[in-house]
Amino acid sequence: MIHKYVERRQVQEVGGPIQLSSIFRAGGHSYALLTDTAANKTILSEVPARLGKEFELLLKGGQAPPGAPIDLDPGSKVEGYGLFTFRYGPVTYGVPEAGGFKLVTYGERIIKVIPQVNFKKRLVENKVIGWKPEDALLLVERSAGNFSASYSTCFVTAVEEALNLDVPSQAKWTRAVAIELERIYNHLYVFGRLAEAASQNVATAQINALRERVLRLNGKYFGHRYLFGFNTIGGVRLDISKEDGREILDSIRTLIREFSDLVEYFLSSRIFLDRLQGTARLPKQDALNLGAVGPCARGSGVEWDDRLTYPIEPYGDIYINIETDNGEDTMARTMVRIREIQSSVVVLRELLDKMPHDGPRLEPSSEYSPISSNDPADFSFCRIESPSGDLIHVVQLDEQGRIANLQVRPASLVNWIPFAKSLENNVFTDFQFAFESFGLSYADSDR
Amino acid sequence: MPKIWVLRGIKKGILTNEFPRKKPTAEEIPGRAVPPVATTNSDWVSGEKVCPTGAIQSAPERRIDMGKCIYCQRCAGSGFDFDVSNKGRVKALQANVNDNNAAEVAKRMRIFKRSFHILMIDVGSCNACNLEVLNLSNPYYDLTRFGIFFTNSPKHADALIVVGALNRAMVDVLKRTYESMPEPKLVISAGACAISGGIFRGTESFVSPIQDVLPVDVVIPGCPPTPIQILEGLLLAVGKIDKEAVLH
Numbered sequence: 001m002i003h004k005y006v007e008r009r010q011v012q013e014v015g016g017p018i019q020l021s022s023i024f025r026a027g028g029h030s031y032a033l034l035t036d037t038a039a040n041k042t043i044l045s046e047v048p049a050r051l052g053k054e055f056e057l058l059l060k061g062g063q064a065p066p067g068a069p070i071d072l073d074p075g076s077k078v079e080g081y082g083l084f085t086f087r088y089g090p091v092t093y094g095v096p097e098a099g100g101f102k103l104v105t106y107g108e109r110i111i112k113v114i115p116q117v118n119f120k121k122r123l124v125e126n127k128v129i130g131w132k133p134e135d136a137l138l139l140v141e142r143s144a145g146n147f148s149a150s151y152s153t154c155f156v157t158a159v160e161e162a163l164n165l166d167v168p169s170q171a172k173w174t175r176a177v178a179i180e181l182e183r184i185y186n187h188l189y190v191f192g193r194l195a196e197a198a199s200q201n202v203a204t205a206q207i208n209a210l211r212e213r214v215l216r217l218n219g220k221y222f223g224h225r226y227l228f229g230f231n232t233i234g235g236v237r238l239d240i241s242k243e244d245g246r247e248i249l250d251s252i253r254t255l256i257r258e259f260s261d262l263v264e265y266f267l268s269s270r271i272f273l274d275r276l277q278g279t280a281r282l283p284k285q286d287a288l289n290l291g292a293v294g295p296c297a298r299g300s301g302v303e304w305d306d307r308l309t310y311p312i313e314p315y316g317d318i319y320i321n322i323e324t325d326n327g328e329d330t331m332a333r334t335m336v337r338i339r340e341i342q343s344s345v346v347v348l349r350e351l352l353d354k355m356p357h358d359g360p361r362l363e364p365s366s367e368y369s370p371i372s373s374n375d376p377a378d379f380s381f382c383r384i385e386s387p388s389g390d391l392i393h394v395v396q397l398d399e400q401g402r403i404a405n406l407q408v409r410p411a412s413l414v415n416w417i418p419f420a421k422s423l424e425n426n427v428f429t430d431f432q433f434a435f436e437s438f439g440l441s442y443a444d445s446d447r
Numbered sequence: 448m449p450k451i452w453v454l455r456g457i458k459k460g461i462l463t464n465e466f467p468r469k470k471p472t473a474e475e476i477p478g479r480a481v482p483p484v485a486t487t488n489s490d491w492v493s494g495e496k497v498c499p500t501g502a503i504q505s506a507p508e509r510r511i512d513m514g515k516c517i518y519c520q521r522c523a524g525s526g527f528d529f530d531v532s533n534k535g536r537v538k539a540l541q542a543n544v545n546d547n548n549a550a551e552v553a554k555r556m557r558i559f560k561r562s563f564h565i566l567m568i569d570v571g572s573c574n575a576c577n578l579e580v581l582n583l584s585n586p587y588y589d590l591t592r593f594g595i596f597f598t599n600s601p602k603h604a605d606a607l608i609v610v611g612a613l614n615r616a617m618v619d620v621l622k623r624t625y626e627s628m629p630e631p632k633l634v635i636s637a638g639a640c641a642i643s644g645g646i647f648r649g650t651e652s653f654v655s656p657i658q659d660v661l662p663v664d665v666v667i668p669g670c671p672p673t674p675i676q677i678l679e680g681l682l683l684a685v686g687k688i689d690k691e692a693v694l695h
Contacts, residue, residue, distance in 0.1 A: 065651075066614065066615060066650075066651050066652030067615035067616050067651075068615075068616060069616050090569075090620055091566075091568055091601070091620060091624050093597065094599075096567065096569065096577050096581060097569050097577060098568075098570060098571060098611070098616075098617055119571075119616045119617060119620075120569070120572070120611065120616070121614070121616075122650045122651075122652055123650060123651050123652060126651065127649070127650045127651070138499055138517070138519055139646055139647075142575075142645075142646055142647075142670075143573060144573055145574045145575025145671065146575060146578060148575070200452070202452040202453060202456040203452060205456070205585065205586050206455070206456070206459065206586075208584070209459075209586045209587060211582075212582060212585050212586075212587045215582075216475075223520075224518075225671075226575045226578075228518075228519075228575075228670070229518070229519055229520060264450070265452065265455065268450050441574055443573050444574075
């Protein structure tokens with residue numbers, strides 16, 4: 001049942017281009033999912049003997065019980081005269097979510113950052129055990145609202161693989177369209193927050209207006225501003241016709257043209273650029289060692305995009321360019337996002353032009369039965385490039401086709417430690433820029 | 448050529464909608480904001496069966512609790528007239544003032560008519576409600592034209608907008624935030640999760656609906672509520688529109 005793009009072999013040591021992405025239990029065994037960033041491959045292996053200390057910390061963060069916040073403290077203790085630990089969050093506008101930080105500061109300078117997570121852990125994975133996949137989908141797509149299309153597509157694809165359903169291509173292409181729209185509005189959100197942090201008020205208003213237009217587009221063609229509820233097991237609920245496709249594309253094209261015009265304004269504003277350049281550097285070696293994913297890894301020159309390294313349909317049939325930048329700082333990450341917005345329009349054009357029209361979904365049947373298998377440790381998984389990076393869902397079904405095991409590895413969870421490391425030795429006023437450029441979401445990491 | 452932001456801003460013209468003078472268009476509220484209605488008894492029974500949050504109740508009396516509805520549209524298949532097209536007329540936005548202490552609330556609300564500072568607190572949401580509340584400051588909705596402003600500190604806040612299903616780790620934080628706000632103060636709970644727990648009711652970390660912890664004055668249903676719905680709730684809270692006007 002394991003996807004054809006996955007290599008099964010034993011890896012002894014994690015390091016260099018081989019990164020550990022996730023560890024999960026299935027059928028009594030522990031497995032490790034690794035990524036070879038040099039060969040662009042997903043590797044499934046037994047758990048390697050040597051794991052990074054940071055990864056163990058992340059495992060702790062991911063598996064912590066709900067109800068008590070925990071510190072993602074990477075160890076090294078700092079003490080000294082004049083050090084002050086500043087508590088930031090969980091009620092603040094700088095982070096409009098329930099989550100916080102402990103900032104160890106020396107005057108204006110930040111010596112160390114300890115992200116505090118688990119303020120809103122809902123433990124969706126435990127809750128859905130024994131549920132029918134259609135019911136579990138409601139909970140899964142509401143675990144991180146702004147990455148809802150990625151979450152639901154990831155879950156649904158894994159379940160469909162376990163059930164061995166032959167889903168019409170149109171459904172898969174429609175899902176890809178939704179994910180691109182989601183990427184555009186999330187990147188615009190990040191960009192808007194950066195402009196707001198630099199007090200560029202006219203600019204913030206204009207970027208936010210663009211984002212509102214994408215949200216309305218979602219509402220018009222997908223029935224929900226945040227793309228909830230368009231996915232079902234076996235297809236999608238809606239039928240994007242050729243005319244709809246043309247209209248979506250036209251709206252996005254005008255929108256991106258206006259956005260590119262705005263970007264030109266931004267890039268000629270020294271005040272804005274000064275805040276981004278050289279802020280929160282994440283060297284490529286650190287990004288690899290700490291396992292950063294998504295636009296922050298690509299901003300440090302790591303060429304890794306799940307649309308190419310784990311190309312489920314339709315990503316194998318369309319042209320996708322990995323946008324990277326070697327700047328390693330906030331500016332580089334912002335440029336990656338800008339270029340991803342601009343190249344999304346190319347992806348959308350191909351998706352909407354070439355979309356096959358073979359019906360949006362399979363006829364819903366009341367009882368799904370998983371394919372018979374002799375191996376109790378059989379599982380299926382899916383990787384999706386969500387707006388802030390690599391999202392992994394591992395799904396196991398029981399004989400009645402109900403969820404027996406669900407494990408989610410969100411993108412934000414692994415990016416906390418790279419973020420904390422990058423902020424060391426920056427000044428306090430750079431915090432907002434660093435935080436927004438990483439695109440971290442507490443709802444995502446505390447799913 | 449120098450890039451002048453202000454000129455660019457003027458060139459764009461006015462984007463802001465004319466709510467509440469004009470009814471919101473279908474584009475501003477996707478058609479799903481219509482509360483589902485069914486006629487026959489068997490429809491109600493089957494609707495109750497498919498509803499994942501128990502918002503539909505067929506016995507002893509037929510009732511739809513919009514505070515529990517997460518707009519999953521499952522009941523649409525069982526006879527409920529859930530308008531999923533975008534052409535549907537917006538009938539009710541369902542922002543309600545708590546009826547228990549209506550007179551006292553109305554008195555408190557009059558104070559905030561000209562200046563109203565709100566603080567959003569997330570107690571375990573999925574981030575969609577947070578983004579919709581933040582969306583109120585974009586040019587399409589422009590909160591400040593009503594004299595409503597976001598603030599960053601509970602000490603400056605007149606009202607607390609609570610979003611999300613109350614998590615165990617956030618109970619104390621929520622209470623302390625509320626206590627540090629100066630009198631008089633309002634509490635607005637936005638979204639199905641805050642009102643009833645929504646789909647997260649029954650997860651390990653969920654404590655209770657917000658109204659069991661704090662005195663809630665205005666509730667805004669939705670999953671997530673659209674910015675127009677939140678705006679309507681806020682205007683209701685400051686007494687700029689009255690309860691009857693809400694139901695178009």
